Amino acid sequence: MSLQNIIENWSSYRKGAEQGGHHNYEHLWGMVIDLNKCTGCGACVTACYAENNLAVVGHEKYSRNLGMNWLRIERYWDEPDLGEESVAEYQHHGASFLPMHCQHCSSATCEPVCPVAATYHTPDGLNAQVYNRCVGSRYCSNNCPYRLRYFNFYSYYEESWPAPLHMQLNPDLTVRDKGVMEKCTFCVQRIRTAKDTARRERRKVRDGEFTTACAQTCPTSAMTFGDLLTLHTPGGGVGETEAASLWKKHQVELGKSRQQKQNPELRGYRVFEGLNTDPRVLFLERVREV
C-alpha cells in the first residue's frame, strides 16, 4: 500500500463491497455447504487437523476453550425448550449441524482492526493471516462476529506431536508457536500448489483440480469448494465452476447484504448476512419433514 498507489487509485479504494470492492481479484475462492447432506460426522474436522498441522491441545485445555479447531461442527437444537422426556429422541426434534470455518468475508471485519496488518485480503480473495507478522493483539478475533479465529495461548507444539507423531506434520505449512492468531486458510498450501502447477504447465487453474481437505474428506460431499469467478475447463473453455453455479442457482450474490430471491423455496443463505461482512461461504438450508 504505497502512497503513490493510494493517490493514483483513490477512487477505487473508496469502493465498498457493494460496488465490488477495491480488489481486482484473480480468483475468488468460495464454498458451498449443503446442510441437507451434512451428517455432523466430523470427518472434515479431523481432515483439517491433519492437513493444517492443527495442535491437539488435550482434554484439559480443550475444555477451557483453548482448542485450535479451525473447522468446527456447531450443533443446535430446533426446539431447545422441549421437555426432558424428549431428550432421548432428540434427533426427531431437530439436531442441526453447522460446519463453520473462516467465511473469508469480502469485507472482513478482522482486517481493518489489526494494528500490524497481519491479516489482509489476497488477490485470490482469501482472508490471509501472516503468522510471522502477527503480534497477538487478538483484536481480529474479538471483531469476528463468527468467532472463527483461534489464538495460540500456549506453545502447543511442544506436547501436541510427541515423537514419532511429528513425522505426520504437513511439510507444506508451518507449525505455529504461542502468541499468534490462526484460522482457516481454505488450505492455501493446496491453492498455491495448484497455481504453481498451472503456471508451469502454462494454463489456468481448472475447477476440480484440487479442493480443500474438508471438502475432499466429506463422505456425503456436502462441501463444494471452488472459484466463484470463472471456470477453466480441461478443454480450455471458460465457464462456471460448480461452486459458482450453485451460488447462481440459489440466487445468492456477493456484495449484497439482502438478497432478492425470486423463489422463496431456494435454500441458500449466508451466516449473519445482515452484518454486511459479505461472507464467501454459502449454506444450503436443511429441509426436514414437518
Next chain:
Amino acid sequence: MNNLNTNAALTPEQEKDINEDIRWAKINEDVLHSMESPRGAYWLSIIVCLALLSLAVIAEIHQYLYGLGEANLNWPHMWGLYIATFIFWIGMSHSGTLLSAILHIIHADWRKPIYRFAEAMTTFTLLTAMLFPVIHLGRVWNMYWVLPYFSDRGIWPNFRSPLLWDAFAISTYLTSSALFLFMGSIPDLAIVRDSARGWRKKLYAVLALGWRGDDRQWRNFRVAYLVLACFLIPLAVSVHSIVASDFAMSIMPGWHITSFPPYFVAGALYSGCAGIITLFVLLRYFFRFEAYMTIPILEKTCKLTFAIGMVWTYLTFIEFASVWYGHNAVDKELLLSKFSGPYSIWFWQMLFCGSVLPFMLAVERFRRSIPIMFVVSILLNYGMWLERWMIVAPTLSQGYEPFAFHVIFPSWVQWFIVAGSFGWFGLLFLIFVKVIPSVSMYEVKEMIYHRRHLAHKDLSTVMHSRSASAGGNAAAAADPRRTPGTPGLEGA
C-alpha cells in the same frame, strides 16, 4: 484526619480555600519540608506498592514463560482485565488535564494548591496504562511493529486500526502532559535549587533550566504555559475518544455504540476526579499539608466530581436507551444479560458505585469529612474500573455467534498484574512527590496574593500594584530570600 463533627460553627479557616495570612517564606518552608521528612505512612505505602509490584512481576514472568492461557484468557475471551484496566488508567489520566489546563483557562484559582500532584497523576497513570497493551500482546518482543518506523522492506503498520491510533494518541498525550508537568514546576524547582545542598543542588540546577525569576522569564513562562494548556485540552478529549474507538469501531454488540467516545471521556474525568480525592487525602496526611489542601478545596473537588458523575450517569442511561430503542435483537439481548446474566453481580455494583454513591458528594456533611470522602472516592473508582470490565467482558461472553457463548473468570495472573499496576503507579507517584514539590509554591503565592486583595475589594490597590510593578520584582515569588514586596504577577 479529623473533622467528623461538622455541625459546629465553621471557623474562617474552615471556610476559606486557603489562609490568606500565611507568610510566603512559610509556604516555601512547608513545601520544602515535605521533600525531606514525610510521615511514616509514606514509607509504609512505598513498601505496599513494592509488594504489589513484585506480585505483578511474578505473574508476568509466569505468563511470559508459559503463555497467555495462564491468565485464563481463551476463545472467545481474547481480551480481559488487561484491556479493562488499560482503559481505567487512561481514564485516570484525564483529571490532571482538567485541573491544570481547563480550570487554568477558566481562572478557577482554588485548583492551585492541588494541580501539581494531579498533573503528576496524569503522567504516571499514562505510564501505567501503557504497560497493559504490551503485557497483553501475544508476542511482546515484537511490540515495536505497531510503530511506523522505516523498514527496509517497506512494511508499515495498519493505519486503519484503532489500536494504532491508540499508540499515537497516548504517546502524544504522554509527551505533552510530561512537558506540561515539568514546565509548570520550573519556578518551584528553582526554589528547591536555591535551598538544596550537595548533589541535589546540581540536580535541581539542571532541572530548573537556569530560572532566575526575572520579568522576561515570567512573561515567557506564562505564555508558554497557556499555549501548552490550550494544546492539552483537545488532546485529552481525543485520547479517550480514540480509546473508545477500539470498541466503537468494532462490529460487536455492546461495543459498536455511537455514544462511546463522549461516554468514555466523561467516565475518564469522573474516575480521575475520584482519584484526585484519594490522593488529596493521602498527600495531605503524608506531608502534613493541612494548610494547603484544605477542606474547602476538597469540597470544591467533590462538587466537581459530583457534577461529572451525573454526566456519566446520564450518558450511561443514554447508552441503555439507544440500545433498547434500537431494537437490534443481539444488542438488546446482551444488555438484558448484563442486568440479569452471569456478570449481573458486577454490573449492579458498577451502577451503584457509579450512579448512586456519588450522591454522597452532594451532601455537605459528608463532603467535609476526610475519612468518608477517602472511602467514597475509592469506591467510585472501583465502580469505574468495573464499568470498563463490564464493557470488555460481557460482549466477549455473548456476541453474535451462539456457539461461542462462554463465561470465564480471570485467573490469578490477571489479578496480580492488575494489582501490580496500582503498585507501579503508586511507586512512581510517591517517588515523584518526594522529589518534586507536590504543592505548587509559586501558584499558591499567586492565589494568596490575589485573594488578599480581591477579597477585600481593594481593586485599586491591585491595579496600582500591577502597574507599579510592571518592570518589577516578580522573582520574589520564586525566591524565598528576597523580601516579598509587591509582586508583579499577572494572570491567576
